[in-house]
Each structure stands twice: as C-alpha cells, then as structure tokens.
Amino acid sequence: MSCCAPGAEMALEVAAAASAPLSSEEIKLASRSLGGDMRQTDLSVPTVHCAACIQAIEAALGRVENIESARVNLSTKRVSVRWHGDSVPPFFAVLGRLGYQAHLFDPEIHEKDRTLSELIRAVAVAGFAAGNIMLLSVSVWSGAEGATRDLFHWLSALIAIPALAFAGGIFFRSAANALRHGRMNMDVPIAVGVSLAYAMSLYETINHGEHAYFDASVSLLFFLLIGRTLDHVMRERARTAVNGLSRLASRGSLVLRDDGTREYLPVAELVPGLRLLVVAGERIPVDGDIVSGNSDLDCSIVSGESAPKAVGAGAHVQAGTLNLTGPLTMLATAAAKDSFLAEMVRLMEAAEGGRSRYRRIADRVSALYAPVVHLAAFATFLGWMAASGDWHRAITIAIAVLIITCPCALGLAVPIVQVVAARRLFEAGVMVKEGSAMERLAAIDTAVFDKTGTLTLGRPKLVNASSIDPTMLAIAAGMAAHSRHPFSRAIASYAGYSSQSSVGSVTEHPGFGIEAITGGSTWRLGRRGWAGWKARTGGEGKLGGYDGTVLSKNGNIVACFAFEDSLRQDAKAAVRQLKDTGLSVDMLSGDTANACGEVAKSLGIESFVPALLPSGKVEWIEALTRAGHKVLMVGDGLNDTPALRAAHVSMAPATAADIGRQAADFVFLRESLLAVPLAVDVSRKAGRLIRQNIAVAIAYNALAVPIAVLGHVTPLIAAIAMSASSLIVIANAMRLQGMAKAAPEGAPARCRSDVLDAARP
C-alpha cells in the first residue's frame, strides 16, 4: 500500500479473502468494447482512498503497454482502464505490485445512473424556480399592488411552467402509474394538489386576483424532490458498495477439445459432455464428474459444510464449489442453467417472501390519508357553496385546504429518517438495499442464522497450537505457506510467532498434503494415512473438530493438528444482544449435528437444526412465518439464498455468494457480527421516529385544516406552514444521529417446540 492506514472509513476486510488470479480470457469476457479494438475494463479497488493512491495507480497503469488511459474514481472506488490490442494488459499484476487488490467489475452493472441525474436536474430546476418565485411572492406579500402584482404573478406563472413540467413530471408519472393499477400512493395527493394550485393561481392571475399559490406549488415540489433524491442516493451507494465486492461465480471455463485445443467459453455456453479444466483457485463452473486429478474442494458456500472435501477421479462435483489445491479435469454433466446454482435461483424465485406482500408505511398512510384530504377539500367546497353561493370563493378555499394538507411533511417524514438511519448503518459497515428493509427489520421477532460463514467464518483455526512443539510448528508453518488449503493457511498463520525456518523443495500432493525434503529428511504435512505411512496408529487421539492432519518426519508422526471452524468475531455478543432485545435466535445449517452442536453450545443458542437441505431451510422459515413470526434470516451460502428470499427480511455478510448478496436486504462488510444487533437497533429507532414524524405531520394538519376550511389561509400562511412542518420533521429525524444506545430490556426466548412440530412432519 502506498499510502495511509488502509480501509479507514470502510474496512473491507473481507476483500482480502482469497481471490485467485483471473485468467485473461475471463477479463476479456468482462470487458466492454468501445468500438475499434478499444476495450474498457472496470475494476473495483476497495482500498484506494487518497491522492497518493490515485496517482500511483494512474501512473503505473498508464506506463503499461497497450493501456490507453486509466482513471480512478475515488467515490466509487473503481478504476476504469481503456486498452487495445488482443492480449489483455496485466492490470491485476500491476495493481498487486502496488499493494492494491482489485476485483473485476461487471459491465452490465456499470450502466450510468440515469435516475439520479434526472432527480438532481429536477432538484436544480425546482430549486431555481422556487427561489425566484419566492422572491417575487415576498414582494407581493410586502405590499406590491395593482399592475406590479399582476406582473409578478405572471412572471411566477412563467417560471413555474418548466418546474412543473420537468420536476413535477416525476410525481405525475408515479401518480398516474399508481392510479392505473388501482393503488394509492403519496404521489397522488401531491400531483393533485400541485396541479390544482397552479390552475387556480393562473385563473386568479388572469382575473387580477390577490392570492396566487405559485410559490406553494413549486416549493412543495422542491422539498419533496430533496427527500426523494436523498433516498435514491442512499440506495445507490449501498448498491455500488455491494456490487463492488468480488464475484464468487466463475464467468467461464477452459474447455479441452478432443483435438487437444483449449478454448475459453462463457459459462452460459457450456453444455454437458464438454471436458473442462479447472485449475486450483477457480470455482467449478457447472455440475460434473471428475475425469482426472486430485484436489480438495471448499464446499462451504454451497452446502454449509465447513471441512474441505478431498475429491479424485469419478467424484461428482457441484457448481460453485472452490477448487483449492490441484488442477482437475472434469466432464460437464449439466449446463449452467441446470446446475446447482440455477437450482438455487429457481428455489429463490419460488420462495414467496414477506417482502412481496409488505406495503411500506408511507404507502399505507397515504392510502388512508389521500381520500380523507380529498374528501375534506370537497366537503369544504360544498359547505362554502351552500353558505355563500359564491363558487369562486368556494373553489379558492377548497384548493387552499388541499395545499395546506399537501403531504409535504408526510412525504419527507419517512425518507429523511431512513436516509439518516442508513447513513448511520453505512458508517458501521452495513449496507441497506432499500428503505422498506428497515421497516421490515424493525418488526421481526425471530432471528435465524446460518452456521458456516455466518456465525463462523468458514475458515478453520488451529486449536491445539499450544500443545505442539514450537520447532515442529515452525516447520509446519513454513511448509504450509506454500499451499492454498484452508488447513495450511491456518497453520501458516502461526509462522510469525516462531522463528521462520527455511524449508527445502516443497511439493503439494492435491488431496493428500504437502511434502518437503530438507537435510535428507522427508517431511510431510497432511492426511494421517498419507503423511504417517509408517505409523499404524497415531500417537495422539482425535482432538475434536477436524481430525487427521499430522506432520511427519520420514513417515513418523511428530505432531498432530486439530482444527475448529473459528467463530465470527463478536458472534457470542451479537447473539446475546439479540436475545436481550427479546428476539429468539435459531440456527439452521447444512453441516453435521456434531459440528452444529458445538457452535450452538459455545454461542448459547438453544435451538438449532442440522443437516438441512436448501429447501429444508425455506420450509423451516415458512413454518415459522405460518406460526405468526416475523423472521430475520442471516446467511451467506448459496444454500441459504432461497431462505434469504423467503424470510421477512434478510442479511448477508459481504463474503456471501453473489446471488446471496443480491437477495439480502442488508449486507454487512465488516467481520464482526455485531452488525446484526446494530441494524435491528437502528431500524427499531428509525421505525419509532417515522411514526413520530407521521404523527407530527398529521397533528399539524389537524391544526391547519380548520383554519383553511374557515377560509383564513393566505399564500403567506401556506408557505410558512409548509416550510415549518418540513423543518420539524427533518429536525426530528436528525435526532437519530445523536440518540444514545438505550439499554435493551430483557425478555426470555420463547419455546420453539410448536414450530419444530410444524416444520418436521
């Protein structure tokens, strides 16, 4: 790293997790043609964050042959590289030498954010119009009369036209869309209020009237657009951050043709019967059988099993598993669309989650609010018609009622709180995909966790290091540094604690272990049966967790290593905090009952279900839902994805499979599991503030409506009332920033036998 402390603001620790070098074919596949032989590749580089980084990257990439230009975007932490020629320039090597880890970015995600630019343009136009019309209106209120007042009104009417057409269009379209589908949303009363106010003011202006509401209709749009833009920016930022993480699915695979040629094909073009070459560090692209080669597979993201699986010729492998140690030649038995991954996508689509039925608070309120407001305005019109018989006066007052009740504060009440809450979560490394996710999270009463990769890291940890001879440990660590196998990595991490011993020639035997020859002795680190070929039975017994990894010298076992899946940081504290807030915590896993029991015991989780298939997890969650519970699902694996979709609301760590991250409502980037209770806590506080804000807005209207109905509202009063209510709502939302952590009150976890019966017939 060329600069200051890495990851100061958004510690993407997870990004450091294993990422295999990408083949140039894969890079080419992910690049975008710019015409001619010019191509653009977008890389996500999460660790850039200062001027020195920008300069180092741009200068280094600019010097590489065939690279036309490189441009760093610090806000999105991305580098776009334009290059030409047939061979892909070595971006990753160059960035790696500088100390930056880069991930390939999907071209289709790169689509420019049109909605945001449209919203910002609309805010700018509405702001300009609101400012100028307010200027003219203040002159009218200060006493401009006669021809001057008419001139000012006419000017206001002219300025308001582009604002209504451009900025108001967003609301008109949304309102029309809602009405076409027979629904009611917040935009309907806004659209009706704004357009009626404009029409009435225009009529007044033509007839040299005294009161015009141009300022009200335009500043209403301005305020509401600010809320909408903030909301959009928040979601966009979360989306970019989530998309910037490394992809876990492979884009293509090297195909071995019968005539001996090799070809790189995208995953979608792989058909059964092709022979594929999967080198160590790549993911298996489609389901298939191994033809030749030995290796270890990391299945944690697919099945939830934490221990790597040794595979050899004849074994069946599932798409999505990671090949750890040796090259494999496999025969594809299914196309990508029939592979395990696609199966998960289908299950996910089938899982009818709570979110599709969920209606946002704002929509529920407006469904009640809009008819009431419109009826009140209509009743006012009828009342004044009956009382005075003056239809002009009756309409004027009725429209004043509409303007004063226009849900300006109501439209801001929800998004502003959600923006502030999302910002707080963002600072804590939690990305929120959309506002309604927070509303749903606030309502949950049950938290369901996946085990491998969520409660645990899915990475083994050496547990008996203290009982191993330090010299042996040092030798083992020196050897282990040469391998990618998770056990080797766990051992290698102890290298720093003792003096580094140099190891001679090291060879890795995929599926078995590592062999080194130093000073005439043959050292082996790996499976008991392979490494300790002279020992009939090991000196030490099983030590729990994973077993059977030993270090041997000339065939005699000299050290045994015991591993355990290490718990995610703060997992215990997180579970306890969730329980303290009154949630019941369950664990669902595809792993064995034994492994689950140990983890559950150490975390204090009473109810857990082991050995579940992906569909089993969905059934379990649906059973909970049927029993009337609102479920939060936290999971990372491919096998959790359908369950993530089925739950009322879901969270995934940033290390999760791609489709898992896409399916989850929240993604937390840091390793600590405390993100879960934090998100629940912030969401609940936000929910409380939203209800307060809505209450404030309604109480405000209850106060203002009688004044309006009695015909005492002038444009000046309307302008003051509208801005004041908006300011109150914003100020209330800001309280979330400073809210101290309230002590959560304890509640005992409920008995879960009712659901247990329901889920397991």
Add this chain to the structure above:
Amino acid sequence: MTTLVYLIPVALFLGALGLSGFLWALRSGQYEDLDGAAERILIEPDNRP
C-alpha cells in the same frame, strides 16, 4: 416600476446562468467523483503522463 423592467430580467438572467452552469457541470461529469476531485488537487501535474 421602470426599474423593475430591467432589474427583474437581470435577476432572472443571473439565476438562469447559475442553473445552466450547474446543469452543464452535472452533464460534463464533474459530480461523478467528488471525493476524487478533492484529492486530485494534491497531485502534481508534471507527474501525470
């Protein structure tokens, strides 16, 4: 009244100038990397290729 005849157009013109300036800046991508723009000022232009 006569002063208004030129004062109001002047005010509106200046406002429109600001608005079009903002829209131009938006279109030319000056808001795409706000953090980067803040940092880039520290880079010596001579070192750029």
